[in-house]
Structure formats: C-alpha cells, structure tokens
Amino acid sequence: MKKKISNLVGSGKASDNSVDLEAYSYCSSETELKPGLVVWPQNIEQIRRIMLYANQSHAPIIIRGSGTSLVGGCVGGNNTVLSSEQMNKITKLDLKNKVIEVEAGIRIKDLNNALSEFKLLFPLVPFNPVKTIGGMIALNAVTKESQQLGRISEWVEEAEFVDGTGKYYTTKKKDVVIGKEGLTGFITRARLRLIEPPALSIDIFTFSELSQLLKQVRLLQKDVEVYFLEFFDKSIAKEMGFEQRYLLITSYTSLKGKNKTVLEVRKILEKLDSVHPLLRSKGYYHLQDPAVSIEKTYDLIDWCEKKKVGLHGHIGLGLFYAYFSREDKDLIKTFKSFIRRINGSFGGVFGIGSANKDFVNPVKKKEFIKLKDEYDYNNILNPGKIINYR
Numbered sequence: 001m002k003k004k005i006s007n008l009v010g011s012g013k014a015s016d017n018s019v020d021l022e023a024y025s026y027c028s029s030e031t032e033l034k035p036g037l038v039v040w041p042q043n044i045e046q047i048r049r050i051m052l053y054a055n056q057s058h059a060p061i062i063i064r065g066s067g068t069s070l071v072g073g074c075v076g077g078n079n080t081v082l083s084s085e086q087m088n089k090i091t092k093l094d095l096k097n098k099v100i101e102v103e104a105g106i107r108i109k110d111l112n113n114a115l116s117e118f119k120l121l122f123p124l125v126p127f128n129p130v131k132t133i134g135g136m137i138a139l140n141a142v143t144k145e146s147q148q149l150g151r152i153s154e155w156v157e158e159a160e161f162v163d164g165t166g167k168y169y170t171t172k173k174k175d176v177v178i179g180k181e182g183l184t185g186f187i188t189r190a191r192l193r194l195i196e197p198p199a200l201s202i203d204i205f206t207f208s209e210l211s212q213l214l215k216q217v218r219l220l221q222k223d224v225e226v227y228f229l230e231f232f233d234k235s236i237a238k239e240m241g242f243e244q245r246y247l248l249i250t251s252y253t254s255l256k257g258k259n260k261t262v263l264e265v266r267k268i269l270e271k272l273d274s275v276h277p278l279l280r281s282k283g284y285y286h287l288q289d290p291a292v293s294i295e296k297t298y299d300l301i302d303w304c305e306k307k308k309v310g311l312h313g314h315i316g317l318g319l320f321y322a323y324f325s326r327e328d329k330d331l332i333k334t335f336k337s338f339i340r341r342i343n344g345s346f347g348g349v350f351g352i353g354s355a356n357k358d359f360v361n362p363v364k365k366k367e368f369i370k371l372k373d374e375y376d377y378n379n380i381l382n383p384g385k386i387i388n389y390r
C-alpha cells in the first residue's frame with residue numbers, strides 16, 4: 001500500500017514512520033486509533049488516483065483536516081489517513097463580488113488573516129480557529145455568528161470533491177458533501193461568500209433567576225440585529241471574571257449595545273475565545289454538544305447546575321457545550337439519558353463521527369445509505385462513522 005501510494009504522491013508525502021502514525025492517532029476526543037499510513041496529497045489528481053486505487057483494493061481511507069474533531073471523526077485504526085493539510089492555498093479572490101476560492105486544507109484563522117488586508121472576512125469564526133474549511137464544510141459547522149448568519153452551508157457557493165470511486169465533481173453537487181462528515185467524498189476546494197467585517201456592539205446581561213434569563217432570550221431571538229447570543233452558567237461566568245450569575249453576552253450589527261468602541265468589543269470577544277482553553281486548564285477535558293428546544297432549556301441548565309456540569313451555549317439556537325472532567329464518565333452516561341428523556345440530541349455542533357452514532361435517526365441513516373450507494377459503494381471513506389454501511 002505504502003509503495004503504491006508513495007508512487008502516486010511523490011517522496012516525503014506518504015509516511016508509515018512511527019512518529020507520524022502516533023501524531024495522527026488522535027483527534028480532540030479521547031479516541032485513539034493508530035493509522036497504517038498517513039498521506040499528504042498535493043493536488044486533486046493525486047487524490048483522484050488514491051481514491052481509484054483504494055476503491056479497487058477496498059482499502060479504507062480516513063479523511064482529515066486539522067484533527068479537532070470531538071467525535072472521533074478523523075481517526076481510524078490501521079487505515080490510511082488522507083490529510084488536507086498541504087492543500088491550503090487561496091486560488092482566487094473576487095473582491096468585487098466578495099467571493100473567494102480556497103483549497104480545503106486552509107485554516108479559518110489563516111484565511112481571515114489573509115483577508116484582513118482587503119477588509120473582508122469569512123464570517124463564521126469558530127472558537128477554535130485552527131479548523132480547516134474542509135472540516136467545517138464536512139460538519140456543516142455552526143458558530144456563535146450562526147444566530148444571524150446560519151450554518152456554513154449558507155456561505156458555501158460551491159464545494160468540489162472526489163468521491164469514493166475516484167470521480168471528481170466540480171459544480172452543483174455541494175449538498176453531497178456539506179454536513180456528510182467525509183462519508184461521501186474528499187472536499188478539495190470551495191467557493192465561499194465573504195462580508196465586510198460588521199461594526200458590532202455588545203450588551204452584557206446577568207441574571208439571578210433562570211426564568212428572567214429565558215425571558216430575555218425570547219425577546220432577543222426576535223431582534224434581527226442580534227449577531228450572536230451566548231449563554232454561560234454561573235460558575236463559568238465567575239471563571240471569566242464576571243459576577244457569579246447567569247450570563248448572556250449579546251452582540252448586535254448596530255451600535256445599540258452599551259459596549260461599542262473597537263477596544264471594548266475586542267476585549268469581550270477575547271474573553272469569549274478564552275472560555276474553551278480556560279475550562280480545559282481547569283480539568284474539563286470532555287465536551288458534549290447537547291441540543292434542546294427553548295422549552296427544555298430551563299431543564300438543561302437546571303440539571304447541569306445541580307450536577308456541577310459546566311454549560312455554555314448558543315442559547316438562541318438551542319445548541320450547547322457541556323463540560324465534564326476526566327472522572328465524569330458515568331455522569332456523561334446519565335447526561336446522555338437525560339438529554340434523550342427531554343427529547344434533545346447530540347451531534348448538532350460536533351457531528352456524529354463514531355461517538356454520537358446512537359443519536360442518528362432512521363431517516364438520516366437512510367439518507368446516508370443512499371449517498372453511500374451512489375458515491376462510495378465499497379465504503380472506503382470514513383468506514384464505521386455515522387452508520388454501519390454493509
């Protein structure tokens with residue numbers, strides 16, 4: 001396998017060296033699966049040939065971006081990891097129409113750094129900006145800005161990809177790969193819409209009563225100027241340097257918020273970005289992504305508070321991040337049962353991967369089987385993720 005693939009990609013672009021295999025055994029979850037080979041393709045033709053070969057020889061491929069998956073999506077035991085990391089160029093920038101074409105391996109942070117000199121922005125900015133555009137498209141990523149701007153699917157005009165049989169698709173098929181977690185194809189390039197960075201203002205609300213918080217959320221949900229609506233529980237609020245009360249940070253695409261100078265806004269945004277690393281440094285290693293309706297938000301916050309589970313979330317969208325420590329394995333099981341009981345789900349932010357397979361409903365399963373039949377009938381792409389195909 002290594003010899004054949006090395007011939008396809010050239011020397012130094014495929015490795016079964018133990019250091020590389022170790023480095024690609026991990027993602028941001030606790031799943032650890034050592035691959036048999038790591039490959040860094042340089043162009044679409046190489047990916048196409050690798051897929052053709054893998055399809056013929058029934059050799060499983062795991063597609064990988066930056067490896068920040070929290071659901072074991074980008075690791076696979078003994079498989080070949082196909083990394084997008086070295087396909088990270090901007091291939092076209094259309095300033096007039098505010099559209100950019102990029103290779104899938106570009107990291108969102110590098111993309112926005114490059115765009116800043118043109119006063120443009122790819123507006124969905126995750127807390128962890130090392131993610132690749134390919135990884136975000138594969139997850140149909142949601143970020144705090146999704147409150148106003150929707151998911152990444154609304155910002156992707158086109159996504160090119162190579163499917164599991166080696167066929168290359170250039171246009172009008174983006175839905176085959178958006179949100180499909182690499183089960184249908186390797187996204188090679190995308191055409192993205194951009195905006196001018198909006199002038200934001202921010203309000204900070206704190207509450208002692210949950211009912212007051214939810215009343216405010218309902219009000220703000222109706223406000224079209226709300227850009228994001230972030231909730232933090234009392235303990236996280238305290239860690240962030242606020243009062244120990246329920247905290248709601250709301251940003252507007254107008255200047256009606258109390259904090260409106262560039263410095264004030266930047267300071268608050270930096271605080272938001274610091275939450276994940278801060279909680280990780282306090283020992284909260286396990287992240288879960290419960291999704292609940294606004295009617296069940298009270299129950300979720302109340303449960304987490306009683307069990308001392310940290311909770312933060314895009315509250316207007318009903319999407320949350322629940323923080324657990326390493327010792328909380330049993331508590332996570334109880335939490336999953338609780339979320340099921342209140343008709344909630346998992347995977348709305350982090351995807352399904354191998355960790356959230358229990359939460360895939362029959363309709364979604366059928367949809368994936370149909371796509372696999374058409375684009376990857378030998379099941380070489382990310383096998384065992386989301387569904388058990390064949």
Ligand SMILES: Cc1cc2nc3c(=O)[nH]c(=O)nc-3n(C[C@H](O)[C@H](O)[C@H](O)COP(=O)(O)OP(=O)(O)OC[C@H]3O[C@@H](n4cnc5c(N)ncnc54)[C@H](O)[C@@H]3O)c2cc1C
Nearest residue numbers: 063065066067068069073132134135136138141142182187
């Ligand atoms: C602290 C933290 C915070 C997070 N917050 C968010 C958040 O706010 N919103 C959010 O959506 N996610 C979040 N995540 C989850 C994760 O970062 C996202 O799923 C992200 O989109 C993964 O990007 P990546 O480049 O690291 O992809 P990887 O982790 O390498 O891969 C993720 C999945 O995408 C597939 N994939 C990657 N590249 C391609 C490609 N080129 N073609 C086809 N499939 C591909 C992989 O096979 C895998 O299934 C967070 C993770 C962490 C650790």
